[in-house]
Amino acid sequence: MSELSPTAWTTAQTRAQFFAIARLRWNMLVNGFRRKGGAGELVARIIAYPVLAAMAIGPSIAAGFAAYFCTTHTHLDWIAWLLWGTFAFCQLLNINLSQPGSTFDPTQLIRFPMRARIYVLIRLCFGLLTPANVIGTMIAFCIALGIIVAAPQLWLYTIVALGLFAAANVLFSRMVFAWVDRWLSTRRAREIFTGLIFAFSIGIQWLNFTFNPAYNHGRSHAHDLSRRVTFFMNLYHRAHPLLAWLPPELTASSLVAAHQANLIHFFKGSFGVALYAAVFFLTFALRMSKEFRGENLSDAANAVSRPPTLKPATLSSAAFAQPSAPSAFPPFATRGTILSPLVSALLAKEFLYLRRNLGLFYAFVTPVVFVFLFAGRLATRSGGAAWIFPAALAYSMMGILPLSFNSFGMEGAGSQLYFYAPVSMREICLAKNLINILLALVEIVAVLAIVSYVAAPPPLWVIASTLLWIAATLLVALTVGNRRSLSAPKKVDLARATRRQASGLSALIAVGIFFASIAVAAILAIAGYFLHLLWLLAPIFAVLAAAAFILYWRGLNGLDRFALAHREQLFEELCKAS
Secondary structure (H helix, E strand, O other): OOOOOOOOOOHHHHHHHHHHHHHHHHHHHHHHHHOOOHHHHHHHHHHHHHHHHHHHHHHHHHHHHHHHHHHHOOOHHHHHHHHHHHHHHHHHHHHHHOOOOOOOOHHHHHHOOOOHHHHHHHHHHHOOOOHHHHHHHHHHHHHHHHHHHHOHHHHHHHHHHHHHHHHHHHHHHHHHHHHHHHHOOOHHHHHHHHHHHHHHHHHHHHHHHHHOHHHOOOOOOHHHHHHHHHHHHHHHHHHHHHHOOOHHHHHHHHHHHHHOOOHHHHHHHHHHHHHHHHHHHHHHHHHHHHHHOOOOOOHHHHHHHOOOOOOOOOOOHHHHHOOOOOOOOOOOOOOOOOOOHHHHHHHHHHHHHHHHOHHHHHHHHHHHHHHHHHHHHHHHHOOOOOOHHHHHHHHHHHHOHHHHHHOOOOOHHHHHHHHHOOOOHHHHHHHHHHHHHHHHHHHHHHHHHHHHHHOOOOOHHHHHHHHHHHHHHHHHHHHHHHHHHHHOOOOOOOOOOOOOOOOHHHHHHHHHHHHHHHHHHHHHHHHHHHOOOHHHHHHHHHHHHHHHHHHHHHHHHOHHHHHHHOHHHHHHHHOOOO
16 A cells, blocks of 8 residues: 555555555454453443444334335425434434544554545545444435335435435534544633533433423423423424525425425435535545644644743742742642542542543533432422432442543553552552542532432431442442453543543443442342331441452552553553554
């Protein structure tokens, strides 16, 4: 692929480039499973793929039947609702699943003799098989299949219209994520983007919680439901003149025109969708062309390119008379604390990482907001049941437990300093675990206050049992997570949205520990309820928490040998170029 030729570039050479890159990706994927820990990643993918398949097959079948119903009842204009739903569903999947990381950094391809347009096409192909794009294309295919079964004479028009819509949908996703990487190149942009995602997610849940009759039992009547439906239909009809120029409406209108044998309007609608797809592709190509010219979006590059804003300070004679400044790690690195100076300094550093990781802030705050929205209504429907507090706390812990499974992800090449300095890996992991414990304590206090305010204060035995159960679960997760952080780390790049942020097997293990703990707690709670021995739950969970603490402490003592044995995996992942 990298050989130079004095003659003009040929199509055969372009095909050879694509073939070489495809073969490279395949070989790197296969060889990745042969390395240490690769078998676990393969198992994680085998387990995860059926879940993604269910997410694709279920909505696709439902959309196909809905399209068949709309066509048989001569309401092809209703297809627009299915297409809007497909578009929204794909974007939600893009936000929640993100874009899978590549087996290598595709920006390294600019080192080879390659034209800009070839590089743009290669980067486009790199993201075509993301879960959201595959699912969106399957849904569009099933919608087309439903229309063709109901109206076989429209098969050609349906294939053209839905094919253009699927292409526009995929190109829109590629365009957005390409520019998101550019927008996230600065810390302020990351803060704004995270805030918008947070507000959008909370808004969607609030709308669902407020207007869904399932969550308004005893409050919503048929008249109120009809009034809300009428309100949204009026809002849609007012916005329809603007929505009619967007791809879902253009696709539906072209199908209606084809059904009415109005070929001029069909080609107008199809041309409009194709024009959108072309604009999305050109916008994506513009971003990739800048990347091809060597644009660097890293924080280090932005810091170098930014002009200095601080004036050089002038020292006065009074400055030399002043005592030296205090340590840069208050209030932790102070004498008189129960922590060692090393753990205190590391704890302060972890707080800096916590402050810069906006994704962690999103995962930390979102469950608390959802608990506030749902706890009151669920308590009302269930008569103020005592299970509201443990259920809400278990839900909020879903954002805390996985953090310990990639605690070195933000260290980067600095992780090597831990092995050069006279420090113990036991103290390093202890400081990282203390951050997780502090976050869990904040979540516990917040959830307890919310449940007590919107529902009722839970009984003391429920609070004690729940806290002991959470302590046992958290300690087990920390014990396993410390070892997974060293043996299977994943480099976290806050400035890129298209990189996977955690090991697949580590995420699977975290979920497995969490649900296994829930299953044990549920079995004990059900047995205690039927045997009228609920008071025994607290002592049982206390014993489990004590056993988990012993396991955690022994795990800490063995981390130095474990880290030394797995330092190659740690450096290989964290020291690679972003």
